[in-house]
Amino acid sequence: MGRYILRRLVISIPVLLLITITLFLLIELAPGDPISAMIDPDQAAVMGPDWIEAQRRSLGLDEPLPVRYGIWLRETVQGNLGFSYLDRQPVSQKMGERIWPTIYLMTAAQIIALVIAVPLGVLSAVRQYSKIDFSVTVLAFIAVSIPNFFLALGGIYLLGVKMGIVPTAGMGTMGSPAAMLDALHHLLLPASVLGFSLAAPLIRFIRSSMLEVLHQDYVQVARAKGLAERAVVIRHALRNSLIPVVTVVALNLPNLVGGTVIVEVIFAWPGMGTLVLNAVRALDYPVIMATNLVIAVAILLANLLADVMYAVLDPRIRYS
Amino acid sequence: MEDRTSLQQVLKKLTDEQISRRKLIQRAGLFAAAATSISTLLAACADDDDVADTDDDVAAEPETDDTDDTEVEETDDVVEEEDDHEEEPEDDTEEEPETDDAEEMDDAEEPDFGEGGSVTVLWRTPVTLNPLFSNTGIEQQVHRSLYGAILKVNDQLESEPDLADSVDVNEDATQYTFNLNENIMFTDGEQMTSDDVRFTFERAINPDTGSIWRGRLSNIEGAEDYDGDGDLEGIVTPDEYTVELNLIEPEAGFLNNLAAFAGFCILPKHIWEDINPEDMQENTMSMNPEVGAGPFKLVQYQTDQFLEMERNDEWFREPPQLERIYMRILEPSVGVAQLETGELDIMQLPYTEIERTEEFDHAEVISIPSPAINFQVINVGRNERFADKRVRQALWYALDHDGIMNAATLGNGTRVLTPIFGPEWMGEPEGLNPYDYDPEMARELLEEAGWDFDEPMEAMYRTSDTEDRVTIITICQQQWTEAGMETELTLLERSEAGDRGSEGDFDIYQIGGGMMGAEPSISALYFTSWNVPPHGANTAHYFNDRVDELYQMGQATSDLDERREIYTELAQIWNDEVPWIINHSPNTVYGVTNRVQGFIPSSYVDNILWNAEEWTVED
Numbered sequence: 017m018g019r020y021i022l023r024r025l026v027i028s029i030p031v032l033l034l035i036t037i038t039l040f041l042l043i044e045l046a047p048g049d050p051i052s053a054m055i056d057p058d059q060a061a062v063m064g065p066d067w068i069e070a071q072r073r074s075l076g077l078d079e080p081l082p083v084r085y086g087i088w089l090r091e092t093v094q095g096n097l098g099f100s101y102l103d104r105q106p107v108s109q110k111m112g113e114r115i116w117p118t119i120y121l122m123t124a125a126q127i128i129a130l131v132i133a134v135p136l137g138v139l140s141a142v143r144q145y146s147k148i149d150f151s152v153t154v155l156a157f158i159a160v161s162i163p164n165f166f167l168a169l170g171g172i173y174l175l176g177v178k179m180g181i182v183p184t185a186g187m188g189t190m191g192s193p194a195a196m197l198d199a200l201h202h203l204l205l206p207a208s209v210l211g212f213s214l215a216a217p218l219i220r221f222i223r224s225s226m227l228e229v230l231h232q233d234y235v236q237v238a239r240a241k242g243l244a245e246r247a248v249v250i251r252h253a254l255r256n257s258l259i260p261v262v263t264v265v266a267l268n269l270p271n272l273v274g275g276t277v278i279v280e281v282i283f284a285w286p287g288m289g290t291l292v293l294n295a296v297r298a299l300d301y302p303v304i305m306a307t308n309l310v311i312a313v314a315i316l317l318a319n320l321l322a323d324v325m326y327a328v329l330d331p332r333i334r335y336s
Numbered sequence: 337m338e339d340r341t342s343l344q345q346v347l348k349k350l351t352d353e354q355i356s357r358r359k360l361i362q363r364a365g366l367f368a369a370a371a372t373s374i375s376t377l378l379a380a381c382a383d384d385d386d387v388a389d390t391d392d393d394v395a396a397e398p399e400t401d402d403t404d405d406t407e408v409e410e411t412d413d414v415v416e417e418e419d420d421h422e423e424e425p426e427d428d429t430e431e432e433p434e435t436d437d438a439e440e441m442d443d444a445e446e447p448d449f450g451e452g453g454s455v456t457v458l459w460r461t462p463v464t465l466n467p468l469f470s471n472t473g474i475e476q477q478v479h480r481s482l483y484g485a486i487l488k489v490n491d492q493l494e495s496e497p498d499l500a501d502s503v504d505v506n507e508d509a510t511q512y513t514f515n516l517n518e519n520i521m522f523t524d525g526e527q528m529t530s531d532d533v534r535f536t537f538e539r540a541i542n543p544d545t546g547s548i549w550r551g552r553l554s555n556i557e558g559a560e561d562y563d564g565d566g567d568l569e570g571i572v573t574p575d576e577y578t579v580e581l582n583l584i585e586p587e588a589g590f591l592n593n594l595a596a597f598a599g600f601c602i603l604p605k606h607i608w609e610d611i612n613p614e615d616m617q618e619n620t621m622s623m624n625p626e627v628g629a630g631p632f633k634l635v636q637y638q639t640d641q642f643l644e645m646e647r648n649d650e651w652f653r654e655p656p657q658l659e660r661i662y663m664r665i666l667e668p669s670v671g672v673a674q675l676e677t678g679e680l681d682i683m684q685l686p687y688t689e690i691e692r693t694e695e696f697d698h699a700e701v702i703s704i705p706s707p708a709i710n711f712q713v714i715n716v717g718r719n720e721r722f723a724d725k726r727v728r729q730a731l732w733y734a735l736d737h738d739g740i741m742n743a744a745t746l747g748n749g750t751r752v753l754t755p756i757f758g759p760e761w762m763g764e765p766e767g768l769n770p771y772d773y774d775p776e777m778a779r780e781l782l783e784e785a786g787w788d789f790d791e792p793m794e795a796m797y798r799t800s801d802t803e804d805r806v807t808i809i810t811i812c813q814q815q816w817t818e819a820g821m822e823t824e825l826t827l828l829e830r831s832e833a834g835d836r837g838s839e840g841d842f843d844i845y846q847i848g849g850g851m852m853g854a855e856p857s858i859s860a861l862y863f864t865s866w867n868v869p870p871h872g873a874n875t876a877h878y879f880n881d882r883v884d885e886l887y888q889m890g891q892a893t894s895d896l897d898e899r900r901e902i903y904t905e906l907a908q909i910w911n912d913e914v915p916w917i918i919n920h921s922p923n924t925v926y927g928v929t930n931r932v933q934g935f936i937p938s939s940y941v942d943n944i945l946w947n948a949e950e951w952t953v954e955d
Contacts, residue, residue: 046829047828047829047831047832048829048830048831048832048834048835049831052830052831052834052835053830053831055471055548056471057830057831057834057837057838057873058850058861058873059471059548060834061861061867061869061870061871061872061873062551062552062861062872062873063548063550063551064551064554064870064871065870065871067543067546067550067551068870070543070546071546074546074614099618102463103463103464103469103617103622103623104617104618104622105618105623113639114639114640169669169670172670172673173673176673176677177673177676177677180677183679184670184673184674184677184679185666185670185673185674186641186642186664187638187641188641190456190642190644190662190664191454191644191660191662281667282667282669282670283670284640284641284664284665284666284667284670285640286638286639286640286641287640290461290640291640294461
């Protein structure tokens, strides 16, 4: 197993390299350059071509593409992610500030999703074709179909403005010192919105996985032994049906660092999504590269984790 | 730390196959629960940005351990247990706040703001808090509040005393003498003198700094060649409180140039002089200014969330009555929701939110004319088809301007016929053709000019265009096509459109914005021969010797009557030659809660704070 993990990690290195090269090229292909994205054309005109040239030079944009990539790679390998073009602040500091709010939000959302999805998925599988099954399926369908931003704005309007039970945005109350309850209170709505939409596909997944297991022979055997239905479902069926679910959840992990642009922006949540959005708008290469690199690493690790988990949970699977 | 070791143990046992799958699931659930409580704690405790501290926080927090213990004891039913684990943090996030709601909300609604109360204003994520590097008014208004500007801009876009008590201008507008207030103290107790002013100007002009002000200040004597060595010759400081700026060319609009968008802020020399010009932007003080001389002081900037300022009690004028100002970073749609709940006090309203906001009892909508215009640039100089002015006039006649204005701004706009329409001393020039909607006339003019009705023209607009501008160009397309000028729309990314504009590779180019109503000389950037790209913004590539001459004459005198006469003639020529189609000047619209007193709406949208030191609140 250890050897397998090691091999996977080694394979990840060329994959990462390929990803960064592709990214670098993609950003380069995007129309415009950081200077013109940063500053209004009229103002650029006032500054004059010399100023613009000087700015390009000071950002190192006058170097040819392969040289720039080489410099970026060399520095990144040494742990230096560079400076943001926009405000010249270190990228690692910018990410450091924003990654925790995102992890905090996404973890809560993932948990809410599981809490909604597991019981509903099981219930609708156990009572297949019943009214409950039908309602859950429709609910999941609705949850998949409603865009996040709509749910977010609707939630803000109903729960925040009309009923006043949750704050409308932000991570804490301005002017009062940071407090745990206040932070949780602010987390409630954005995490629920995200959790609701994450739950929808999970419900469907758990339902079908559960259905499959329920038709297995060993479940019949358990029933034949005279076990109570509850014990059959929970002890024998659910545990096995959750094995593939664990991998699905593991594959969701990159979201923990990647964040979600729309929900973060709407709720003024100072996370990675907001950072990525602003960086893309400003063609802030170093920030785009660094955030994507982090997300790419997270995806690779999550994939590995999912595969390993699978083997651990299901003794029939062996990697060699 | 606890959790980390337990995880390591689990992994070790796992690899040694000493652990059953049942146990693993159990532990995994546990770990998830612990991880959540940790991140929850982190977020709550992470008052500061120091992530390294978090380990301590976790270790010191007994709650984490508690969760562990209680959970480990129940080992009967693995699967149900797992459910428990997953519900556990859920309880934390959902139920606890609700039970403590009453208490919590009280906290939220009545924080202790001291005597003066606080006002919350809608804002946007700032790029910098260093005035030398900001190119947007929305940031500069905050810089002005923190640093103080040599002059500030009032609601009518005239410059007003701030750090300087008065300014003397010589007759031909080549020398400006600023008389600094003699009692200005920086927030660290140092006195501000003419030395600080000189220092700031020199840093702004020094090319190593990379300040956006260099271009605007290039008319100061010696600025072009200044490289940071020694004194800049155009700045004379005869005593501690007097600063003389000497200009190469006369520039009657210089004060306006200096005050846009919110004012030229003065940095404390004793704080910044040891920092190299090229290192200024990346210095931490550029995001966290500690010393200034403005009416407010920075308390904190919470990344992407809000900025908090408090009253500077030592301010050299009468200190503000407000205790605090919060600049809140939100999407406008959420801003309106917060305006409704009273969490937000002042915001610029999108036109589409006006109707809803008018229904709020505790807030009002203020709609006032602005110095901006919505317009389309016509490629006059680089495109044969538009060389004949009759074609350009036809483009204007073909548009129903009132209809467009109503569709785009819901009636919140003013017809404007030239880029010269303010400020108050200038007013709207006389003798202009209103170009009232007349498609017949448009067709006649086109026929006279020999327009090729079979060849479509292209109108480009940008992905960065606001909703109202997209509405405008869409209606223009329809109405030009109706008048016989078939139009195709092209949507481009901003910098690509900018490049095509500079190169003169377009037919029609929709832009908008600007501050042209603030000062007639501002429009010189768009219509004079020396401002052809890349040295200016004359994207129409419009050349007219008389126009060049008039713009120069307008700068060469500080006598307002004379200037009005010059710019009136200019406006008449412009209105006849039509290098641009001007749709209208869109209003600036604010939503303001009634508790804010003394707020004077600025016609320029991004200068809300211009008189924040005079605000009070009534609760």
